[in-house]
Every structure is written in structure tokens, then in C-alpha cells.
Amino acid sequence: MVKKSFLYVLLSVLFVAAMVLSACGATPTPVPQATEAAQPTEPTTAEFAVGVVLPTKNEPRWIQDETRFRDAFAAAGYDVQILFSDGDSAKEKANVESLISQGVQVIVICPQDATAAAAAAAEARDAGVKVISYDRLIRETDAVDYYVTFDSVSVGEAQGQYLVDKASGTGNPLYLYAGAASDNNAFLFFEGAWNVLQPKIADGTFVIVNSSQAVGLQDKATLTRDEMGQIIGQVTTDWQFDVAKNLAEANLTAATADDKGDVFILAPNDGTARAIADVFAADADVTSYVVTGQDAEIPSVQYIIDGKQSMTVLKDVRTLVADAIAASVAYLTGGTPEETTTYNNGVIDVPAKPSVVVTVDQSNVVEALINSGYYDASEFTGLP
Numbered sequence: 001m002v003k004k005s006f007l008y009v010l011l012s013v014l015f016v017a018a019m020v021l022s023a024c025g026a027t028p029t030p031v032p033q034a035t036e037a038a039q040p041t042e043p044t045t046a047e048f049a050v051g052v053v054l055p056t057k058n059e060p061r062w063i064q065d066e067t068r069f070r071d072a073f074a075a076a077g078y079d080v081q082i083l084f085s086d087g088d089s090a091k092e093k094a095n096v097e098s099l100i101s102q103g104v105q106v107i108v109i110c111p112q113d114a115t116a117a118a119a120a121a122a123e124a125r126d127a128g129v130k131v132i133s134y135d136r137l138i139r140e141t142d143a144v145d146y147y148v149t150f151d152s153v154s155v156g157e158a159q160g161q162y163l164v165d166k167a168s169g170t171g172n173p174l175y176l177y178a179g180a181a182s183d184n185n186a187f188l189f190f191e192g193a194w195n196v197l198q199p200k201i202a203d204g205t206f207v208i209v210n211s212s213q214a215v216g217l218q219d220k221a222t223l224t225r226d227e228m229g230q231i232i233g234q235v236t237t238d239w240q241f242d243v244a245k246n247l248a249e250a251n252l253t254a255a256t257a258d259d260k261g262d263v264f265i266l267a268p269n270d271g272t273a274r275a276i277a278d279v280f281a282a283d284a285d286v287t288s289y290v291v292t293g294q295d296a297e298i299p300s301v302q303y304i305i306d307g308k309q310s311m312t313v314l315k316d317v318r319t320l321v322a323d324a325i326a327a328s329v330a331y332l333t334g335g336t337p338e339e340t341t342t343y344n345n346g347v348i349d350v351p352a353k354p355s356v357v358v359t360v361d362q363s364n365v366v367e368a369l370i371n372s373g374y375y376d377a378s379e380f381t382g383l384p
């Protein structure tokens with residue numbers, strides 16, 4: 001770890017925050033709060049000791065988080081340890097133990113499995129380390145200090161709203177897909193989508209094709225976690241491309257020609273959206289499809305430009321990273337990060353300050369992702 005004066009760190013963090021804000025342009029992204037940072041107390045040890053544990057390198061989403069973390073820590077003049085769990089909760093726990101043994105004071109964890117991560121969080125808590133749950137909530141433990149997140153219910157609402165806005169008439173075939181049941185976010189995304197889609201299923205705009213559980217619950221405006229779990233169990237992609245592809249193929253094999261034509265697909269994220277879209281595009285009886293996504297992954301932005309994916313939800317990772325650093329600094333200076341709401345993790349209400357998200361499709365892709373400085377135009381071909 002590089003040592004610097006703490007004031008310098010705080011100024012650097014504020015500088016990063018300012019860069020994030022300016023780069024966000026019109027996006028109403030909250031800035032990391034520096035209330036505590038304004039009147040710092042020296043931390044008990046001199047080092048800025050933060051470790052980050054991310055779930056997998058198999059998805060562009062988490063590689064992007066790694067890059068943005070490295071950029072932000074480098075701008076602040078610090079090394080950071082970023083460890084990947086390779087989709088394995090045991091490796092995640094070993095990563096946390098390694099960081100604890102190296103004397104970090106704050107661990108930022110994005111859990112591979114929400115409940116399995118509770119043991120690692122408890123170990124960190126016992127060692128006096130602050131635990132920040134990053135993007136995904138660690139469940140069933142009181143050993144989580146803070147949750148850095150986007151408003152995940154609003155991600156699902158944005159996806160549902162996009163499908164609603166593109167549909168006209170009645171009887172439109174609707175295919176539902178969800179994330180991994182081991183990820184609390186899968187429930188929040190589904191909850192948001194259901195909030196918007198259910199009234200349009202009830203009024204006949206959409207007809208659910210691929211989930212008998214969802215059909216059985218379609219008259220309920222609000223679902224319990226268990227009820228969502230029943231639907232998710234039937235339409236989960238497990239956040240994996242192959243699972244998504246195989247499920248979409250099985251759904252189309254079982255569907256009649258009437259269930260095809262112009263279809264609407266709730267896909268939970270970009271990776272699964274691309275896999276599912278490719279399957280629907282290859283079916284001769286599918287005339288057109290509208291498919292959702294999230295993360296603004298580079299391959300999906302290219303799919304949007306090419307007309308192969310309809311939309312994505314931009315979750316500006318720079319904001320999340322800046323929030324995680326601001327929360328870490330708050331703890332290291334004896335403060336507490338800003339709280340605007342809480343998320344219940346099954347045991348406690350975890351303080352959080354969720355960030356807003358932005359819907360992106362062909363109509364605003366340049367403005368939201370290129371002109372904002374999020375990506376360089378050279379990453380893409382055929383930009384409008």
C-alpha cells in the first residue's frame with residue numbers, strides 16, 4: 001500500500017467524485033457524500049486499507065467494476081487489492097480471510113451467493129473489519145455495515161416499462177426470464193418488472209408464455225418473496241449464458257406458433273439478453289422481438305446499435321465505485337456513510353444510498369454512453 005497524507009486521500013476522493021459527476025452529464029447521479037470527509041479524524045492506522053472481492057471474471061460487468069475500481073484508486077494515489085471469487089463461495093471466503101490476514105480495515109464484497117457470504121462477513125466483523133456489501137446484498141447476517149447499490153427495483157421497472165411502451169393491442173406473447181435465485185438482486189429486479197408488467201398482464205396486453213407459476217400468480221399485484229421464488233425457480237438463467245440459451249430454446253420448442261410472432265422478452269441482464277435474443281432471432285416463427293437487458297456491457301451496446309437487443313439499463317459503475325470509496329473513507333475516518341434508505345437482509349436493515357439508473361436504447365445510446373464519456377466511440381462499429 002502506498003502511504004499518503006489522509007487529507008490528500010480525501011481531496012483525491014472528492015476529485016474522483018467530481019469527475020464522476022461531470023462525466024455523468026445530464027444523468028442525475030448522486031455524488032458520494034463527503035459530510036464525514038469534510039472534518040476528518042485520522043484513522044487509527046496510517047494505511048488506507050481496503051480490499052475488494054468481486055464474484056467472477058466471466059461477465060464483462062465485473063471486469064468493468066475491476067477497471068473502474070483500479071482507475072479510481074489510482075486517481076486517489078492508492079493500490080488496492082481486488083480479488084475474484086470465480087463464482088465459488090469457498091474461494092470468496094478464502095479471499096476475505098486473505099484480506100483480513102493482511103490487515104485491511106474495510107472489505108468491499110460483491111457476494112457470489114447472498115447467504116453463503118454471511119460466514120465470510122461474520123469473520124470480517126469478528127476481526128474488526130467493516131463490511132460493505134457491493135451491488136449485491138449479503139443476506140441472513142448482522143455482519144454487514146453498509147450496502148453500496150443501485151436502485152435495483154427501478155432497474156426491473158425500467159425493463160418492464162420498456163416492454164409496456166413498445167406493446168400495443170392485446171394478446172402479446174411475453175417471455176419472462178430472471179437472474180440467479182442465490183442473488184438477492186434477482187428478486188429486486190423481478191419485483192420491479194412485475195410492478196409494471198402485472199397490470200398489463202391483468203388487462204390482456206400481455207400473455208405469459210413460459211411460466212405456469214407466473215400465470216398462476218398473474219392476478220396478484222404484489223408478490224411475496226416466496227411467490228417470486230416460485231416464478232424465478234421456473235425461469236432462472238442463473239446469470240449464465242448457456243442456461244439462458246438452453247431455457248430459451250426449450251421455451252420456444254414448447255411454444256405454439258400463436259405464442260410467437262411479435263414477442264416481448266423480459267431478460268434480466270445483458271449477458272442473458274444476448275444469449276436469449278440469439279435464440280429468438282433464429283426462430284422462423286418469431287417475426288420480431290423486444291428484449292430488455294441491463295449493465296450497458298460493451299457487447300450489448302453493440303447489439304443495440306445493430307438492432308439485436310432493444311434496450312439496456314445503464315448502471316454507471318463509476319458512481320458505485322465512488323460510493324464504495326466514499327463509504328470506506330467514512331469508516332476509516334471514524335464516520336458513517338450517508339444513508340437514504342435501508343434494505344432488509346433477512347436479519348437487519350442495512351443502511352444504503354441507492355443510485356439512479358438510466359434506460360438506454362438506440363435513440364439515446366450516443367448521448368448516454370459516448371457523449372457522457374462512459375465509453376469511447378472506438379469500441380463500437382456502426383454508431384448512429
Ligand code: BGC
Pocket residue numbers: 059061135136179183185186239269270294295
Ligand atoms: C448485478 C447485475 C449483473 C448480475 C449478473 C447482479 O447482481 O446487479 O449488474 O448483471 O448480477 O452478474
